Amino acid sequence: MEEAKRINDLIVANEAELFTVIGTSEEEIERIDSAPYSFWRASFRQLFKKPFVIVCFIMLFLVVFFTIFGPMMLSYEIYDSSTTTAERFGDPQIGYYQFPTADHWFGICGKNMGASFEGLDLWTCVWEGARLSLLLAIVVSLINVIVGLTIGALWGYFKWLDPIMLEIRNFISNVPTLLLYILLMNVFIDYMEDYGFFIIVFLLTMFSWMGLATIMRNQIIIIRNREYNIASKTLGTSSSNMILHNLLPYLVSIIVTVVSGEIPGVISAEVSLAFFGLSFDIKNGDVTLGQVLTASTQGATGTASGAWAPWLTNWYLLLAPLVVLVPLTISFYYIGFALADATDPRTHR
Amino acid sequence: MAFYLIGYSIIFFIIALVIFIELVAHRIIYKDNAVMQRIFGHPLLRYSLRRVGSSLITILLAVIATFFLIRAGYASEMDTLCHQTQFGGVPISKLPPQLVEDVCVRFEKDMGFAGSPFEQLGFFLYSILPFPKTLCTTSFTLDSATGEYLMHVQDCRFFIMDLGKIFNTSVSGDQKEVYVIDFVFQKMAISFPVGILAVLVDLGLGYPLGLWMAKHKDGIPDKLGNAYIITVGSIPGVAYYYILLAVFVGIFSLPSVYNASDPLSYIAPVLTLGLAGLTGTALWVRRYMVDEFNSDYVKFARAKGLSENRIMGVHVMRNAIVPLIRSIPASVLFALLGSFFVEKIYNIQGIGNLLINANASKEFFAIQGVVIIEAFIAVIAYLLGDIVTAVADPRISLSKE
Numbered sequence A: 001m002e003e004a005k006r007i008n009d010l011i012v013a014n015e016a017e018l019f020t021v022i023g024t025s026e027e028e029i030e031r032i033d034s035a036p037y038s039f040w041r042a043s044f045r046q047l048f049k050k051p052f053v054i055v056c057f058i059m060l061f062l063v064v065f066f067t068i069f070g071p072m073m074l075s076y077e078i079y080d081s082s083t084t085t086a087e088r089f090g091d092p093q094i095g096y097y098q099f100p101t102a103d104h105w106f107g108i109c110g111k112n113m114g115a116s117f118e119g120l121d122l123w124t125c126v127w128e129g130a131r132l133s134l135l136l137a138i139v140v141s142l143i144n145v146i147v148g149l150t151i152g153a154l155w156g157y158f159k160w161l162d163p164i165m166l167e168i169r170n171f172i173s174n175v176p177t178l179l180l181y182i183l184l185m186n187v188f189i190d191y192m193e194d195y196g197f198f199i200i201v202f203l204l205t206m207f208s209w210m211g212l213a214t215i216m217r218n219q220i221i222i223i224r225n226r227e228y229n230i231a232s233k234t235l236g237t238s239s240s241n242m243i244l245h246n247l248l249p250y251l252v253s254i255i256v257t258v259v260s261g262e263i264p265g266v267i268s269a270e271v272s273l274a275f276f277g278l279s280f281d282i283k284n285g286d287v288t289l290g291q292v293l294t295a296s297t298q299g300a301t302g303t304a305s306g307a308w309a310p311w312l313t314n315w316y317l318l319l320a321p322l323v324v325l326v327p328l329t330i331s332f333y334y335i336g337f338a339l340a341d342a343t344d345p346r347t348h349r
Numbered sequence B: 001m002a003f004y005l006i007g008y009s010i011i012f013f014i015i016a017l018v019i020f021i022e023l024v025a026h027r028i029i030y031k032d033n034a035v036m037q038r039i040f041g042h043p044l045l046r047y048s049l050r051r052v053g054s055s056l057i058t059i060l061l062a063v064i065a066t067f068f069l070i071r072a073g074y075a076s077e078m079d080t081l082c083h084q085t086q087f088g089g090v091p092i093s094k095l096p097p098q099l100v101e102d103v104c105v106r107f108e109k110d111m112g113f114a115g116s117p118f119e120q121l122g123f124f125l126y127s128i129l130p131f132p133k134t135l136c137t138t139s140f141t142l143d144s145a146t147g148e149y150l151m152h153v154q155d156c157r158f159f160i161m162d163l164g165k166i167f168n169t170s171v172s173g174d175q176k177e178v179y180v181i182d183f184v185f186q187k188m189a190i191s192f193p194v195g196i197l198a199v200l201v202d203l204g205l206g207y208p209l210g211l212w213m214a215k216h217k218d219g220i221p222d223k224l225g226n227a228y229i230i231t232v233g234s235i236p237g238v239a240y241y242y243i244l245l246a247v248f249v250g251i252f253s254l255p256s257v258y259n260a261s262d263p264l265s266y267i268a269p270v271l272t273l274g275l276a277g278l279t280g281t282a283l284w285v286r287r288y289m290v291d292e293f294n295s296d297y298v299k300f301a302r303a304k305g306l307s308e309n310r311i312m313g314v315h316v317m318r319n320a321i322v323p324l325i326r327s328i329p330a331s332v333l334f335a336l337l338g339s340f341f342v343e344k345i346y347n348i349q350g351i352g353n354l355l356i357n358a359n360a361s362k363e364f365f366a367i368q369g370v371v372i373i374e375a376f377i378a379v380i381a382y383l384l385g386d387i388v389t390a391v392a393d394p395r396i397s398l399s400k401e
Helices: A002-018 A026-030 A039-047 A051-073 A085-089 A122-157 A159-174 A177-206 A209-224 A227-234 A239-260 A262-275 A289-296 A316-342 B002-025 B034-040 B043-084 B097-110 B117-128 B180-215 B220-234 B237-251 B264-293 B296-303 B308-325 B327-337 B340-345 B351-360 B364-392
Strands: B133-143 B148-159
Touching: A039 A316, A051 A122, A051 A316, A122 A159, A122 A177, A122 A209, A122 A239, A122 A262, A122 A289, A122 A316, A159 A209, A159 B043, A177 A262, A177 B043, A177 B351, A177 B364, A209 A239, A227 A239, A239 A262, A239 A316, A262 A289, A262 A316, A262 B237, A262 B340, A289 A316, A289 B237, A316 B220, A316 B237, B002 B034, B002 B043, B043 B097, B043 B117, B043 B364, B117 B133, B180 B220, B180 B264, B180 B308, B180 B327, B180 B351, B180 B364, B220 B264, B237 B264, B237 B340, B264 B308, B264 B340, B296 B308, B308 B327, B308 B364, B327 B351, B327 B364, B340 B351, B351 B364
Parallel strands: none
Antiparallel strands: B133 B148
16 A cells, blocks of 8 residues: 555656657647558558469560550461462461461461461461450450449349349249350351451350349348448438448459459350350451360361371460460459459458 | 050149148148158258249240240241251152142141241140140151152150150261150260269369368468469360360370270360369368368367367368258259260260250250250259258258248
């Protein structure tokens, strides 16, 4: 007891020495000493902590660079119906296949690729193909994301929409997509020359927004009735404000996860369409990566005779489209994958 | 006659059973009979009935949509198709010209293309709805005595479900005018061995990989596994299949064409399918295992001094397996349908290849048939998945109460 009193006296005595008055300042009061926090800046800082993300950005940059400037580096026509195959090969003595040379950096499209490809410069084909594939992927992903987000948000928010949308989803999931593409392509085939791009965009967007919409719906149903949303609703917040300011920001990480898979997903989907001959036609001057890959792997393996596929011996045929396709999809996918992690606020700081 | 009798008695039996189950479940009859209540009033049974009922409606809608798509895509082709067709092995060009028009009209009628769209839809639903019926198509044979092709043969057959005929021999192989329903089952038998072996590879390698990754979370196995999963997940499937084909055929010199009697030729397609499929399995096994790791029961088991392997293999696995088991019936049943890509690449003459050929030669009955059978298989598969989950996990009850 006495001890405590003694310490107390000591503190009172020394108070003048311990503290000095520095006055007040309006500015100092308002200043925030901790570093300012910005969600997106923190996300991107988190993103670039992963070394492979930087590798991916470099790969992506290279692919996009060559997509734009690649075809200009070697001046060959992508498809020229006025020339014959023999003319396109230049020297008929070369034969049907030619490995990369100084004139043809990825070699020449071989005989197995069919009459419309045979003799074309593979470098030009591949980068022209990458251009159309990328354009298609960006357009289709944008449409899918916008439609998917809008429908998903409305679907989750308005209860009366749920039974209708569930029926539509069940219906869509019961129709095999590839079969639908085959059947629709039979209807559209005559218009491919003039409206090819729009038809392919339509095929790839038709049902694929459903994935994002379903995930949005499930997530929104989970957070729809949280306290802060009920409070907002009680205060009379309008539905559009609720969706835009209360629900969507909460789901950024999940949205980014889904959206990140979208671009490589569309590129893959186009490759699959091309595999079944449902994509563009090079005779109309349109070429995609899927077409190049499908054409270059044509040959004996698919037939009953079997034997040795021409592209297995002339391996440059397979390698050329893969050199573009694999870095392109992996980099998009991995960047999205890492971004999904980085946009989770729990990983910040 | 016996066919009709059996067919209708089966339908009657099913309807009676459904009514009986509903009555028991609603406690209208056998209210106090505990045994009957336990067997026929089981929530799982009622749930299955409801599921099948609502699924059948969805299938019907999907099938009608397919019907209209096919009509839109092929209606203008009917005449060309008729002229390519061989009736009873007789090319139409060998028939006398005055007969050709008559033949084509009959052909349209047989194919369900005659009359207004509603009549066509009615005929179509009549043929595919599963109840016993007799349906006939026209065909011709060569009269060897006179050397003329004039004999109309009403080719009739009993059906539970009629999916039409395949006329083009480039689709049906050596068989002339084969019924789609028979043909699809023949093709399934070809698709199934590769598919089921791939499922075995998928599960047999996917589960250990997922376990291994979960056990060494953030370690080297986890990183390697993730790198593989991301690579396979991101690059287009077709590119991946060709890379594997190049590895199997180019480096290991395995046969590149599937042959049912050569076990060596199974390796490439089975591994191609299996190695792609196992990424999904491994990913989910890892995720569920990691989620379970933080549960109280795992901490408790660890505190009691159980070995890590025992915790993983017995306690965690038992819980983590519940969400995973749902997809197993689906993967086994979908093995019947094969894979488009792998069947085309390795020349396996199964369902996938059938569809591709059928589209190329505009054999729309085959396409339609496969869509319907696929839809049925999907419904059964997901229903089985739910049932298996409910059986594996006593916490799940499918009743509303």
